[in-house]
Amino acid sequence: MTADASAESTTAESTAAPSPPRRTRRRRGEGVLLREEILDAADRLLFAGGGPSAVTIRAVSGAVGVTAPTLYRHFTDRDELLYQVCARRFAALDAHLEAAAAGVADPADELCRRGKAYIEFGLANPEAYKLLFMEDDHGLPWEGSDGWPDDKADPGASAFGHLLDNVVRAQAAGVLRDDDPYVVACTLFASLHGVTSAVIGMEHFPWPPLDTMVDHVLGALMRGLAPAD
């Protein structure tokens, strides 16, 4: 179906051309389509258990059916490809957290749900979590010009913005002590990141069951952050 234009030499199979399948070329503005295909293939390789080392330029291009240098038409280098793969996965992070927090009346309970959902999401996408949150932060655009996490810059940053909002509401409702809300949000973020990255990174450490860990950490934090009354 690909060789429709050249009926002249198709009969001559004496050359036994093993025929490098020679991908059908894209139309003028459709380069982005191949870009998506590349991201899909890289995503598959990354999460098929091979880890980042399985995502080689040649493996990805081979899976797509393209030669290796072609990838550089769509990504400046391998790092950017990996980053884009992970960023695409994490575009759903904020939505996942919002879904978990939706319809919860008590802002303290909402914080707990958010925390559990965060860990859940991280463990569901361990390779992406490792690359984005545990390795060289490739100058990930966390902060806006004001020095605060910027919603527009990164999906993870907008999730942090919603966490911060949750903290402020919890303080207004009197279920959290009046520490600097930004610091409180960072404490929660760092601690939940600790559980997530610990389970992902130190997989041979004899951790207690995950639910036990999460409940205990969240319980301790929420009690410790509650008003003194």
Place this chain on the structure above:
Amino acid sequence: MTADASAESTTAESTAAPSPPRRTRRRRGEGVLLREEILDAADRLLFAGGGPSAVTIRAVSGAVGVTAPTLYRHFTDRDELLYQVCARRFAALDAHLEAAAAGVADPADELCRRGKAYIEFGLANPEAYKLLFMEDDHGLPWEGSDGWPDDKADPGASAFGHLLDNVVRAQAAGVLRDDDPYVVACTLFASLHGVTSAVIGMEHFPWPPLDTMVDHVLGALMRGLAPAD
């Protein structure tokens, strides 16, 4: 000072041997000496800012003055070399924590000091921390046969044993609630690891000042883990 034994052919420079300086060979049992030299060179490369990618077999062997395959006489592969470098750095972790905890009367205060010292040590050896605690735990021998962290297996594990002991003493003194001490120790470990790895890994995130973070996290945890009274 190296060529003392071969006075016979040193005069014959007609062969113009650009003389690959040809390292003086080790005596029979002195292979370990070169092993130490290799570890030193790899350590220097790793912490000179280049990161793990700067620790190539050729760079290390070149720095030592040896050919590349020689390294495989002393390490099975590059991964083991990197692991040994980091493990050597972390051999001092337990001693550092014990020094910080020495002479502190209140076991709760002791826990805080231990926590601060842990973060301090991690941030002082970021590359080693990243490799050992934040990347593929290369089957790091955390646990003994009983499923608990084993002192003999790993320096980090013995540090955890001391943390656990500290928790037990704090509970006995009545300054910590009577949760499962193993779970409490894991909660503290994971949370402190969270702060450490967050600062190391997400270096572009606008974290509050480190002292603020550490004090706030430790404060929240200690209050949350205190008895209900």
Place this chain on the structure above:
DNA sequence: GTCGTTACGCTAACGCCGATACGTTACTGG
């Protein structure tokens, strides 16, 4: 139509990497 222009993909090649197979040297114990 045809003619630049541009997007798209390929071929060839460079330099570096980790790793292996095997030869060579120098010490040591019998």
Place this chain on the structure above:
DNA sequence: CCAGTAACGTATCGGCGTTAGCGTAACGAC
């Protein structure tokens, strides 16, 4: 003195990321 072996070098392999440069198909303008 000689076999054995630890210590190290030579030559080489296949794979990696990346670049330079070339064909070619699709489009807009005339």
